[in-house]
Amino acid sequence: MTPSPAALPSSADDGGARRDYQVFRRLVIALLVVACAGPLALNVADPDLWGHVLYAEEWIADGKLPRTATHTYTAEGHPWVNHENLAELALAYGFRTLGVPGMLAAKVVLGMAILLLMSLAAQRQGVRPIAAWATFLLVSYNLHAFFPLRPQLLSFLCCAVMLFVIERAFDAWGYRRTDFTNTRRKSDNSPIEWRWLMGLPVLFVVWANSHGGFALGLVLLAAILGGRAIELVYRLGAAGVGRAMGLLGVGAACGAATLATPYGYGLHLWMKGSLGQPRPEITEWLAPQPGNPVFWPFVSLLALSIAAYAFTDRRRDAVKMVVLALVAWQAASHLRHIAFFALLCGFWLPPHLQSIAGRLRNRAVEGLPTAHLNSWMRVGIASALAGAIGLQALFLGQRIAAFPVYRSWYPVDALQWMSEQRAAGNLLVSFNWAQYALAALAPEMRVQFDGRFRTCYPQEVIDRHFDFLLGDGSPRFRSETSGPIDGARTLEIDRPDYVLVDRKYQNAVSVMANAGEAEDSEWTLVYQDAVAQVWGRRDVVDEVSSSQFVPPDRRFVSEHLSHTAVQWPALPRLKTPQPSTTGLTEVAGRGADAPAKPYNEG
Structure with a gap:
């Protein structure tokens, strides 16, 4: 985090030292950014990747999407609901054009784009880059186990875009009843940026054709928009009903957009039947256990989220707290939902964590003498940070260069x-x-x-x-x-x-x-x-x-x-x-x- 003025030299002669501190801060941020990319560069071959590429290549060659099961002798003629068709096409064309190293690099870029959206949202809330990227490092370790090349990556990207859009749409959201009434009294504009919400149905068309995670996305969207609609009515009374109905209309439009798939309503009927039945044979549908690689990162992130809301000086958003608690419950029940819990934390925790860190920092530096570093110490610190960045970049390059099948x-x-x-x-x-x-x-x-x-x-x-x-x-x-x-x-x-x-x-x-x-x-x-x-x-x-x-x-x-x-x-x-x-x-x-x-x- 940015050193407190109390910890910095204050005399005019120490202007160079201040510049060095700025250099250190930038190097630390760069180190955190490169470190975040490491977990996202997981180069383990997913068992289903061969099939995703094969099915898409056959679709391209035949010119039509198969409607019944292929390559099986036990389910000939059985309906096949391929709910990942767009993601499979992306994988097939990606390998054709980029090759194996290019696809591994593209996967890292996709993951970093998700973190960049979190960073932009944090920046608009006044969060310092070091506080934000320190949080994102734990988020990336929670995403690590779910980041091989697979259709779920598009689900994570769509979820991140949805959360970013929601943050922008409610950027001017009031915190007290007077905030709402004053806003309404001064102008006819609501504290909602409606133009941002208008693109959400298009996002859900892409999401529904990429991965079944769109169902969770719809639930999250309904919970957030529904919560905001309730707040509008509670704070504005009858005057807020129109805008509340507008929010519900956006949610309904997003739900209708998910019908724009090759299967129409049939996809939803299939998902209702499939998701309504447990899958104890599949590891990702089990509860996290201490032996799982993602168990302790999840426990750490869960503890951090509880501490963030318990000790923050910022306003606690009831809607976000309820949604985060529900997703945390699902993550504790099913491994695969840990990734979505991490995405929510990446967008919602940084302001609260900075509030806590700032308070602790101010107490820690109170009464401390001014720090002075000689030139050798400054060079040593900068060199150590640059060396750490280089090692992280080397590790990242090695991950991208190899895609081993053991x-x-x-x-x-x-x-x-x-x-x-x-x-x-x-x-x-x-x-x-x-x-x-x-x-x-x-x-x-x-x-x-x-x-x-x-x-x-x-x-x-x-x-x-x-x-x-x-x-x-x-x-x-x-x-x-x-x-x-x-x-x-x-x-x-x-x-x-x-x-x-x-x-x-x-x-x-x-x-x-x-x-x-x-x-x-x-x-x-x-x-x-x-x-x-x-x-x-x-x-x-x-x-x-x-x-x-x-x-x-x-x-x-x-x-x-x-x-x-x-x-x-x-x-x-x-x-x-x-x-x-x-x-x-x-x-x-x-x-x-x-x-x-x-x-x-x-």
Whole structure:
């Protein structure tokens, strides 16, 4: 924060020292800004990224958006509500034009644009840059875990734009009854900048076509505008009803704008059914736990928000406090809402935190002697700050330059092996690997279930998959028509040709081991490393007459674990190059990012 005048040299001879303090302040701000970019540069490959790009590329190639499930043999003809279509197009075109490093850089720019909107809002409220960016550093660490390349990024951007617009629209909002009456008595203008609110419906058209987070955005908007409408009526009486109705009209227009999607009202009906059912199998829908990377940043931000409103000297906005409390409750219930809590804190906490910090600073410097720094100390402090900025920038550059797909996380080598065997047919694969498998093996291979979840799969298919993956050892939500939990049921009903097992899921490993050991077993293990197993149906891989017969010398079973990584999209290296129109191959140059050694590296 800016040093208090009491802490600065006051004589005319110390003008140079004052300039040095200004330099230090600017360097600290620059350090905070670069530090905020670090968490937003997360370069971990999201499991669904392969699918997002693949589906958008197929949409571009076909010229129309698929309305039924693709690349699956268990949900053929089932309606597919792709509520992330605009985000997927952005990802596909982004990789086409910018490449992998360019997309990682664009992601950081998007994140910093969100923080810049917060900074502009804080500046208009008189918050010093150091106080603002110190707050944003904690905000960025709360966003960190939610900032891989994924459609949710557009949801965060839209939410930030909405909050900024609301701040500008109510920039002149009065704090007391007399503020409202005096404003009305002096002119006919209300304390609302209506021109800012007029663009919100357009924002919600974009948001509704980008990510399902628009539903939370509508709830936030309704709560804020509804709260302001109540304040207008309470403070102005009948004179405020017209403006209150205007605010409600803006909210209604935004709600109507979300109908401008390929699905119209069908999207809302689907969301009502989908969000009305719990998802205990998906980590992001669980409550944060101490083991989660974002747990302690969230706890810190929650404690900071409570302290900010408890000890501030500024007016406490009842509407903001209620909304922040509701979102904090949702964040404490579902991991994925922590990001939205962080966004609200970034816009609403800085004025209160500066109020507290200013009071503490004034008490701390009271009675302290004037600080004098010799030239060596000034140079040393400036050099240390510049060096810290350089190290942060170096770290940021390294994050942007690499987009690793780790062999210890993903079945890079297993998919390489399957590609070499020209594996084709129906594949049962852990849902978190399924879209990577599709990018590597489609169209020859179709999957039983993937990360699209309820957007294109009936609940019974989902239940069979998680019965196989999790069994009854984890919290589950199941359809009443799915019957008792039976991990082997998907092998019997869906009859895949291959099974690609993520060995972290012990239930799936156990199911396949039992199936392989049965006296009349239909399954044989054809590939294994420390990360994955590939099982083939015996009539597919053991029969010499089969086109996919795998002789013993081409089978690979070991406990080999590689900690190396390959650049995304990490698609298999093909022995015979084949033309392709998918952006995934065009981005990577299919095979260019394949392992330098085959699956049995070392």
